[in-house]
Amino acid sequence: MLYRARAIPVTNGLPILWQEGDATTLPFPDASFDLVCCNQGLLPRCASSSHHAATLIAASYYYERDYAAAVEAAHRSLADYPTFPAPCRFLIAALAQLGHLDEAATASRTWTIAAPVVFETVVKARPVYMRFEDHEHLLEGLHRAGWEG
Numbered sequence: 827m828l829y830r831a832r833a834i835p836v837t838n839g840l841p842i843l844w845q846e847g848d849a850t851t852l853p854f855p856d857a858s859f860d861l862v863c864c865n866q867g868l869l870p871r872c873a874s875s876s877h878h879a880a881t882l883i884a885a886s887y888y889y890e891r892d893y894a895a896a897v898e899a900a901h902r903s904l905a906d907y908p909t910f911p912a913p914c915r916f917l918i919a920a921l922a923q924l925g926h927l928d929e930a931a932t933a934s935r936t937w938t939i940a941a942p943v944v945f946e947t948v949v950k951a952r953p954v955y956m957r958f959e960d961h962e963h964l965l966e967g968l969h970r971a972g973w974e975g
Contacts, residue, residue, distance in 0.1 A: 877907040884916040888923075888967070889960055896920035911941035915949055919967025930971035938973065950975050 880903035900917035
């Protein structure tokens with residue numbers, strides 16, 4: 827992707843720095859940029875990319891406050907990739923936000939036992955890539971479901 831981007835001529839005269847890497851380890855100090863464009867390349871035939879993309883869809887709906895769509899996307903992802911529990915946090919939070927508290931509490935009990943690493947690594951501690959307000963929004967839904975982490 828970068829070789830194609832670099833081949834596009836700059837029309838406004840402003841330089842573009844094309845940098846590939848993990849956003850958490852790029853060699854730039856905080857607040858170095860006014861604008862950053864990020865593109866996550868997904869390989870269409872790569873199963874490991876597919877389950878991450880499915881989680882991102884559920885997350886997107888949740889953060890847009892389209893909780894019914896988040897529930898549907900999370901259910902679909904968990905059905906398609908039953909050994910990849912990452913979408914469970916969005917399922918639980920969205921169910922609670924919709925007022926389906928019994929279903930949310932059941933899902934919370936099920937998934938915190940089945941996937942404790944998800945709740946330890948990407949829920950209790952805010953991941954560096956997640957905005958503070960998005961993390962708080964997720965925690966709000968999880969707490970409504972009865973999660974006590």
